[in-house]
Amino acid sequence: xxHYLFKKRFVPCVVMAGALVLxxxxxxxxxxxxxxxxxxxxxxxxxxxxxxTDTIKLADVLELDxxxxxxxxxxxxxxxxxxxxxxxxxxxxxxVITVSQNTMESKGIPxxxxxxxxxxxxxxxxAGGEVLNFTYSGEKPDxxxxxxxxxxxxxxxxxxxxxxxxxxxxxxxxxxxxELPHFMEFDDIRTDNSYTVxxxxxxxxxxxxxxxxxxxxxxxxxxxxxxxxxxxxxRIEGGNVVLDGHIRANIDATVSNPAITEDASGxxxxxxxxxxxxITSATGKFDPSIDxxxxxxxxxxxVPDFLTDGNVVVDLYNPQIILSLDNDMDVAGFINGTIxxxxxxxxxxxVVIDDIPIKAGGTTSVCICRRNENLAGGPYDVVKVVxxxxxxxxTIPDRIDFSADVRADASQxxxxxxxxxxxxxxxxxxxxxxxxxxxxxxxxxxxxxxxNDDIKDLELADGSYVELTTTVENRVPAYLGVHADPIDVDGxxxxxxxxxxxxxxxxxxxxxxxxxxxTPLTITVRQGRQGALxxxxxxxxxxxxxxxxxxxNPVVGKTLNSQKHFLIARDIVVRLVGKVIGxxx
Numbered sequence: 001x002x003h004y005l006f007k008k009r010f011v012p013c014v015v016m017a018g019a020l021v022l023x024x025x026x027x028x029x030x031x032x033x034x035x036x037x038x039x040x041x042x043x044x045x046x047x048x049x050x051x052x053t054d055t056i057k058l059a060d061v062l063e064l065d066x067x068x069x070x071x072x073x074x075x076x077x078x079x080x081x082x083x084x085x086x087x088x089x090x091x092x093x094x095x096v097i098t099v100s101q102n103t104m105e106s107k108g109i110p111x112x113x114x115x116x117x118x119x120x121x122x123x124x125x126x127a128g129g130e131v132l133n134f135t136y137s138g139e140k141p142d143x144x145x146x147x148x149x150x151x152x153x154x155x156x157x158x159x160x161x162x163x164x165x166x167x168x169x170x171x172x173x174x175x176x177x178x179e180l181p182h183f184m185e186f187d188d189i190r191t192d193n194s195y196t197v198x199x200x201x202x203x204x205x206x207x208x209x210x211x212x213x214x215x216x217x218x219x220x221x222x223x224x225x226x227x228x229x230x231x232x233x234x235r236i237e238g239g240n241v242v243l244d245g246h247i248r249a250n251i252d253a254t255v256s257n258p259a260i261t262e263d264a265s266g267x268x269x270x271x272x273x274x275x276x277x278x279i280t281s282a283t284g285k286f287d288p289s290i291d292x293x294x295x296x297x298x299x300x301x302x303v304p305d306f307l308t309d310g311n312v313v314v315d316l317y318n319p320q321i322i323l324s325l326d327n328d329m330d331v332a333g334f335i336n337g338t339i340x341x342x343x344x345x346x347x348x349x350x351v352v353i354d355d356i357p358i359k360a361g362g363t364t365s366v367c368i369c370r371r372n373e374n375l376a377g378g379p380y381d382v383v384k385v386v387x388x389x390x391x392x393x394x395t396i397p398d399r400i401d402f403s404a405d406v407r408a409d410a411s412q413x414x415x416x417x418x419x420x421x422x423x424x425x426x427x428x429x430x431x432x433x434x435x436x437x438x439x440x441x442x443x444x445x446x447x448x449x450x451x452n453d454d455i456k457d458l459e460l461a462d463g464s465y466v467e468l469t470t471t472v473e474n475r476v477p478a479y480l481g482v483h484a485d486p487i488d489v490d491g492x493x494x495x496x497x498x499x500x501x502x503x504x505x506x507x508x509x510x511x512x513x514x515x516x517x518x519t520p521l522t523i524t525v526r527q528g529r530q531g532a533l534x535x536x537x538x539x540x541x542x543x544x545x546x547x548x549x550x551x552x553n554p555v556v557g558k559t560l561n562s563q564k565h566f567l568i569a570r571d572i573v574v575r576l577v578g579k580v581i582g583x584x585x
Contacts, residue, residue: 080431084402084430087295102135108267109249138279145285150224152280154275157216159213168257170257181233285413295402312442321431351391366382369384436546436556452535460581464580474510485542498532502526
């Protein structure tokens with residue numbers, strides 16, 4: 001009976017242990033039914049016939065349950081993914097600018113009446129000059145750097161009156177020209193007079209001297225770049241918006257009326273009603289305060305076992321931080337950011353990213369990456385290369401913080417609505433394909449145990465050992481360092497003086513992840529002290545997957561894939577060299 005157990009349990013356990021160590025990371029229920037367990041007797045011990053494992057895909061090795069920070073993409077690639085916490089958006093706003101009256105002065109312009117020669121009762125009437133001037137000013141917010149043109153909310157009422165000597169029933173003036181400052185723009189013009197308008201110049205026709213002119217118009221805009229300043233200007237002066245204006249009137253008419261005499265005299269006068277001017281929108285240069293010093297934090301949760309070992313080095317070929325910034329202002333901007341990873345309350349050296357441009361009026365998509373590879377023509381508005389980006393997750397952190405200084409681009413001309421509450425909202429995530437760079441190392445550990453019931457009555461004779469030889473086909477683009485320690489019935493690692501497990505070499509990496517590499521491998525299990533085998537209960541093994549073998553011939557830039565990357569242990573031969581001492585009756 002015990003001979004049967006030896007053949008069916010002990011040697012298969014060694015085969016399984018060896019194959020699992022070679023394959024790494026499969027679960028303990030992996031199907032080894034394909035291995036021929038027929039025992040043959042050789043001159044130097046017991047030998048199992050040549051066998052091989054099935055294809056062991058990386059999905060069976062690096063198993064995930066869907067709760068980890070590493071996910072498997074539809075194409076099978078392993079990717080580290082974490083989404084940043086929601087951040088309260090910033091709401092930049094510039095208050096409406098109110099420009100109020102400082103001075104208002106009405107002036108009369110003399111009227112000259114001259115008889116027309118040889119025409120009884122016909123007269124030339126002329127007048128021209130400034131009839132009114134005014135000044136207005138209002139405090140400019142610091143957020144307004146310069147102004148080119150502004151939209152305003154204001155109405156203007158202007159009355160022009162003739163002297164009493166000309167207010168004779170039935171006297172019409174062919175044309176009365178009224179010219180306001182050239183920086184003023186008008187719409188919604190209301191008047192009972194016939195008129196034409198060009199810019200700020202109004203020409204009224206057939207004006208009754210007894211009624212004069214009444215103009216009611218909405219002031220729709222003010223042009224800070226108006227070239228003609230002969231009738232005043234608008235400007236920024238000493239932290240204020242200042243405008244000064246002059247209104248000119250002009251008559252050059254011929255009238256025929258016997259009631260008019262050449263000694264008719266007097267002045268044309270004007271009155272202006274213009275309340276506070278509210279500047280509600282503008283084009284110019286602006287520097288609104290964007291209260292957004294934190295772009296969010298990523299709490300790293302669900303770290304899979306193969307990234308938790310103290311020897312893990314997450315030196316990834318091209319990790320990426322995907323940043324989006326929604327900005328509904330017509331003002332572009334910049335972000336200066338500092339990204340910091342935190343592990344056990346300790347901050348790693350920060351990664352600094354300067355001058356990330358933000359476009360106006362839309363969403364800016366930014367890819368912060370270690371290498372600008374395969375990103376040309378992609379979905380990103382901005383690709384920012386940061387050589388040391390992988391340092392953030394070299395040891396998987398507990399949290400990644402993204403602090404920032406977000407500012408408007410005050411050097412560019414833009415439009416702004418004063419009094420409007422704009423929104424600037426950030427969001428970011430970390431997306432890092434599990435693609436090794438030169439220092440990368442992941443570690444998988446597992447234990448195969450439960451052997452003791454079947455081998456506790458066995459003893460290896462002096463000089464005896466169990467040897468497993470195989471050729472490992474590896475299509476994983478990583479070198480596999482295989483280590484195994486014997487464990488006793490209490491789960492403790494046994495010393496090498498009791499049981500030693502020796503692995504001959506590192507499994508070679510696939511150079512491109514497309515073609516397999518083959519490595520001859522030998523695993524030897526020896527008993528160093530009598531009675532040690534009786535305490536053996538299994539093996540604790542450790543697989544270190546790295547980009548290089550002691551820094552030699554690194555394989556970089558190949559993303560681990562759950563389906564196309566695999567291992568096969570071929571031509572497995574297990575030999576018991578020497579003698580087993582035990583009662584097999």
